[in-house]
Amino acid sequence: MTDSEEALRHLGARDPDLRKTLALAGAGNPPAPLRRWLADATRHLLADRLKGVSIDPLSPAHEQIGRIAAGLAPALRAKDRIARAAAESLLRLSIKLVTDARPDFSAPEMLALLFAPLREADADSRLALAELRGRVQEAGVAQLRDMSLVQAAALDQILGAERARSEAQDRANVLDTALAVERDRVRELREKLATAEAHAEALKADVARLNQAVADHRQIGAHGTAELLARMRALLAGRIDPLLADAADALEIEPPILEVVRDRIESGRGVIKGELRWLDESSD
Numbered sequence: 001m002t003d004s005e006e007a008l009r010h011l012g013a014r015d016p017d018l019r020k021t022l023a024l025a026g027a028g029n030p031p032a033p034l035r036r037w038l039a040d041a042t043r044h045l046l047a048d049r050l051k052g053v054s055i056d057p058l059s060p061a062h063e064q065i066g067r068i069a070a071g072l073a074p075a076l077r078a079k080d081r082i083a084r085a086a087a088e089s090l091l092r093l094s095i096k097l098v099t100d101a102r103p104d105f106s107a108p109e110m111l112a113l114l115f116a117p118l119r120e121a122d123a124d125s126r127l128a129l130a131e132l133r134g135r136v137q138e139a140g141v142a143q144l145r146d147m148s149l150v151q152a153a154a155l156d157q158i159l160g161a162e163r164a165r166s167e168a169q170d171r172a173n174v175l176d177t178a179l180a181v182e183r184d185r186v187r188e189l190r191e192k193l194a195t196a197e198a199h200a201e202a203l204k205a206d207v208a209r210l211n212q213a214v215a216d217h218r219q220i221g222a223h224g225t226a227e228l229l230a231r232m233r234a235l236l237a238g239r240i241d242p243l244l245a246d247a248a249d250a251l252e253i254e255p256p257i258l259e260v261v262r263d264r265i266e267s268g269r270g271v272i273k274g275e276l277r278w279l280d281e282s283s284d
Contacts, residue, residue: 011041017082018045018089025096042093049075049090061098061105066113068094073117108154231275243268 015021024030025038053071055064075087099105139147243264250260
């Protein structure tokens with residue numbers, strides 16, 4: 001067993017109220033070996049006297065001290081003077097240990113967590129302001145300096161919190177405005193989309209009607225062409241051809257019967273003119 005381990009083992013018997021140990025911690029700038037021993041001693045004492053109390057070393061400094069103070073609260077209110085002094089010394093050693101590792105700790109939050117453990121169990125926290133007034137009336141200059149320092153730090157933290165809240169509110173207002181603009185834009189785009197979709201449906205219906213009209217026109221045109229071809233075939237084969245045949249026969253007779261030829265030709269021309277009139281009427 002090393003000397004350090006031996007010292008830790010008999011620490012409670014050799015320094016029951018831990019004032020000697022506390023004095024070592026407050027002695028200017030102790031050498032590194034002594035600082036390590038004090039840290040080990042503090043952890044050893046906490047483990048021994050705060051059984052069942054879990055302290056997360058990764059949590060903020062003020063939360064760690066709040067847990068330690070809550071665990072030491074019964075001893076801090078003990079009637080036995082040595083037990084009470086030992087608890088007070090261990091609390092101060094703990095604060096030194098934790099804050100050395102977390103020098104940026106929040107003093108106002110730590111003091112707020114120490115308020116309940118350091119008071120009597122049945123003390124009414126609603127009377128804290130009246131008690132503080134009494135302390136201010138009776139305090140010396142050094143105490144007033146300490147209390148004013150605490151108050152200044154608390155006010156600075158409050159002002160910082162107010163500034164942060166105001167900035168957060170300003171950012172929230174800006175975001176609300178931007179959100180409202182985006183909502184209006186989305187609504188406008190949805191309206192435009194609905195209009196475009198309706199227009200597209202209307203165009204689709206127009207295209208369908210045009211396609212149907214083209215198909216109908218093609219069908220009608222095909223029917224008209226077939227009718228026209230049948231009429232022309234009937235005209236040429238059934239009416240023009242017999243007239244021309246009669247005219248040819250009349251020319252072959254000796255002497256040629258020119259009156260017949262002339263009559264057949266005139267009849268053929270009459271038939272052709274009639275068909276031309278029919279075509280003109282059909283195209284109107």
